[in-house]
Amino acid sequence: MVKQWIDFSTSLTLEYHVRYRSMMATQPHLPEISDEYIILFLHACYYSQDKTKSAIENYFSIRSSNPAIFSDRDAYSARVQNLLSLG
Secondary structure, three states, X not given: OHXXXXXXXOOOOHHXXXXXXXXXXXXXXXXXXXXXXXXXHHHHOOOOHHHHHHHHHHHHHHHHHOHHHHOOOOOOOHHHHHHHHOO
């Protein structure tokens, strides 16, 4: 599947993808993420090297320092439904 995405995109090469994989291996605060996740970050940042690196680091830094933002995201919970009913 990853090979199909890489072949589909003319601006993304396998070397470009491997560069991010090796960069992430040197960053102890970043968790191991899938190849698809890296490609999604690349695509979201319009394949800009600096923006992609910054986006990955910011996302995981914010996620680790503020877990409440990323947990309990059930749109159908009673708490959320109560807030939505207020208008």
